[in-house]
Amino acid sequence: MADVLIVGAGPVGLTLACELARYGVGVRLIDRAREATQTSKALVVWSRTLELMDRMGCTAAFLAAGLRARGATLRGGGRVLGGPDFSDIASPYAFGLMIPQRDTERLLAEHLREFGAAVEREVELTGFAQTPDGVEARLSHGDGREERVAAPFLVGCDGAHSAVRHGLGLPFRGTAQGDDWLLADIRLDGAGAPPDDEIAVYFHRDGPFVIFPIPGGRARVVATVGRADGRPKPDPTLSEVQALVAARAGPGIRVSDPVWLSRFRIHERKVSEYRRDRVFLAGDAAHIHSPAGGQGMNTGMQDAVNLAWKLALVLRGAAAPGLLDSYSPERNAVGEMVLRNAGRLTVMATLANPLAQAVRNRALHLLLGLHAVRRRMAATMSEIEIAYPASPLSVGPGAGRRWRPEDAAGPPPGAGADPRFVLYAADPERGTALAARFPGLVQPAPRNNPEPGRLHLVRPDGYVGLAAGAADWDAAERYLKECGTV
Ligand SMILES: Cc1cc2nc3c(=O)[nH]c(=O)nc-3n(C[C@H](O)[C@H](O)[C@H](O)COP(=O)(O)OP(=O)(O)OC[C@H]3O[C@@H](n4cnc5c(N)ncnc54)[C@H](O)[C@@H]3O)c2cc1C
Numbered sequence: 001m002a003d004v005l006i007v008g009a010g011p012v013g014l015t016l017a018c019e020l021a022r023y024g025v026g027v028r029l030i031d032r033a034r035e036a037t038q039t040s041k042a043l044v045v046w047s048r049t050l051e052l053m054d055r056m057g058c059t060a061a062f063l064a065a066g067l068r069a070r071g072a073t074l075r076g077g078g079r080v081l082g083g084p085d086f087s088d089i090a091s092p093y094a095f096g097l098m099i100p101q102r103d104t105e106r107l108l109a110e111h112l113r114e115f116g117a118a119v120e121r122e123v124e125l126t127g128f129a130q131t132p133d134g135v136e137a138r139l140s141h142g143d144g145r146e147e148r149v150a151a152p153f154l155v156g157c158d159g160a161h162s163a164v165r166h167g168l169g170l171p172f173r174g175t176a177q178g179d180d181w182l183l184a185d186i187r188l189d190g191a192g193a194p195p196d197d198e199i200a201v202y203f204h205r206d207g208p209f210v211i212f213p214i215p216g217g218r219a220r221v222v223a224t225v226g227r228a229d230g231r232p233k234p235d236p237t238l239s240e241v242q243a244l245v246a247a248r249a250g251p252g253i254r255v256s257d258p259v260w261l262s263r264f265r266i267h268e269r270k271v272s273e274y275r276r277d278r279v280f281l282a283g284d285a286a287h288i289h290s291p292a293g294g295q296g297m298n299t300g301m302q303d304a305v306n307l308a309w310k311l312a313l314v315l316r317g318a319a320a321p322g323l324l325d326s327y328s329p330e331r332n333a334v335g336e337m338v339l340r341n342a343g344r345l346t347v348m349a350t351l352a353n354p355l356a357q358a359v360r361n362r363a364l365h366l367l368l369g370l371h372a373v374r375r376r377m378a379a380t381m382s383e384i385e386i387a388y389p390a391s392p393l394s395v396g397p398g399a400g401r402r403w404r405p406e407d408a409a410g411p412p413p414g415a416g417a418d419p420r421f422v423l424y425a426a427d428p429e430r431g432t433a434l435a436a437r438f439p440g441l442v443q444p445a446p447r448n449n450p451e452p453g454r455l456h457l458v459r460p461d462g463y464v465g466l467a468a469g470a471a472d473w474d475a476a477e478r479y480l481k482e483c484g485t486v
Contacts, residue, residue: 012283012300013157014108019308021115032124040100042297047091048383066099076203082368084378162285174269192252208349209248292345309419318440396467414460424449
């Protein structure tokens, strides 16, 4: 019997399966689709996700396959307004890694195979019920076979129309944004084409127009094409895209070789609980929003990383089941912030009133002239500022913040097969003695605390759990007792 049944093998389900398999947890990862997505969908893997991949052990494959975007340039009212420079991001990965979602999924599936696990395709979850010790699920196979399966935990990574969310009866509250959008994956040539390591944003009076570089000399363009009226429309043609490019970005760009032409609408919706007893939601099943800022997939993959080590520790008996209570409040707060930021960016980009557009462009020109503003924008997009200050797992001033990778020295906390807290202290002998009392839960750091006078317990996902004074060993013991079963 699998310990965790994961429904949906998009980037989020795959990330969760990789993490759980790495920790030795038995997983079943099912997907109703015959094959993985062939479209590019989410294009950016941000710095924080790459840092977390360091723990997973698959960053190198992603870096080899992706293209490093060095910044974004915003243009409006016929001039350059400025934009974030990603080299300002305080991370070893100070760029946006442009990589089509189909490649992200392929690389994650390959990584999963290294742990001896694989996606079961053409297997659909059709229903489930919770029992006191787990979940009983009904699965329907592509060959018509019906199966009943029991597992201690079920995680719905089954996307925006999640059957798991419906099964839990959780409302997916929110709204639909008012515009129709066009999307095209094409080739761009000509003197007016932006550099191929830059995200180019044009605030045109008719609506926003964005060009994203894609590896292999291609580009994604996205633009509004009028107010949504609910009527189905045919996919755009290449000549429609060419006309749009000429109108919004200027005449010097030629488009060709389309591989994906589509339309979409933006929905901004979220659940307010990510968990009911033994059933969890992650990724688009829990939150969908505007693609502005490229946060959707990254946020979902980070939901998965947050949940995996907690499930692993509880299933091993090294932590009390109460550890799982922190998942929903932590990721709900992040989801709310991401929805808010992406929504604000979209409202700003889609202003229709010419006066409001002029004010926006002037304000952006002024603000983007300030390095602090540009740096902040880059930090927000990269998700390196995500923190859990209000979490029940964060104790002490400064707890909940990201433990910077350069502070780790050696493998980052959470790397390897054991998801344990890492103790950074000033007294290695006491640290080793404390760790010996909670062997499945904590290990001493390979170096003294880089912050003298402080004691930290860093979680396996690289966030500070406990922040205390260097001599406050009682606080560390209390914290570990609370998390553990001792
Ligand atoms: C055009 C477009 C552009 C985007 N751009 C970006 C971007 O630049 N950056 C970004 O971060 N995000 C972007 N996104 C969003 C991103 O694609 C999603 O956030 C991401 O795919 C979510 O991953 P997921 O694994 O949660 O869900 P999904 O990728 O939707 O995967 C869900 C999986 O569950 C399976 N499934 C569903 N129901 C069942 C069932 N009952 N039983 C079994 N399997 C089931 C499906 O077959 C599917 O494979 C974009 C999305 C679109 C459409």
